[in-house]
Amino acid sequence: MSGINRRQIIAGAAGALAAAGLSLAPAQAANNAQELIKTFTGGKPVTEGKVKLDLPEIAENGNTVPMTVMVESPMTEASHVTDVLVLADGNPNAGVATFHFSPASGVAEANTRIRLATTQNIIAVAKMNDGSFVTTSKQVKVTIGGCGG
């Protein structure tokens, strides 16, 4: 019985969190994520794919969330990734980090640990040397926010 209760409580809590995340989402669209993407791409079209974000689905502690971003690319002089912009659309400031690659990088992959204030989407936009842009996003549920409110 206690097991069922506990499960119900956890399910309830997760539901409440999800609801909070959803209801907060429109309000937080006011953070500067879209402007930053526009500045980064210069208004050029951005296509989905080729970029992979590796993040936990549920982050217990928003203070330090491991994040890996990878971009499929041969990383040769002819075809490589130059910059990758990582954004968090629910943080007070959307910017998380920008990674700069070159053919000398060999692989367009970087890992760091980031702070997330609340449940939100992480967006990665990669710029290729030919001027095209690719993007991906992933939602992370955060149990305890990381901005020290």
Added chain:
Amino acid sequence: MATAVKPRIKLDRKEARKGDIVEVKALVAHVMETGQRKDAQGNTIPRKILKKFACTVAGKQVFAADFEPAVSANPYIQFKFRAAESGKVVLTWTDDDGSTIVGEETITVT
């Protein structure tokens, strides 16, 4: 101050063949204060983060990053580079106040 900080750097190999992919992991102690938090008196704690990171191998830049306050305290960074020539692997972090934290490793490429 920042000069006392010694970053921890690890290469997954010290010797590599030309063209091999070498992985670098680095951790540096830093508060990465966001500028969002308030102290007990309600005063905003001023922002203090490492805003730039760069890695050069034998003098040539292989990777760089710009950090925002959303990067966790004691920032950890992991990336890879393609071994091209022997030399020093120099990692540099630049603070908001302009001071730098520098760490070095050596790679031998055959």
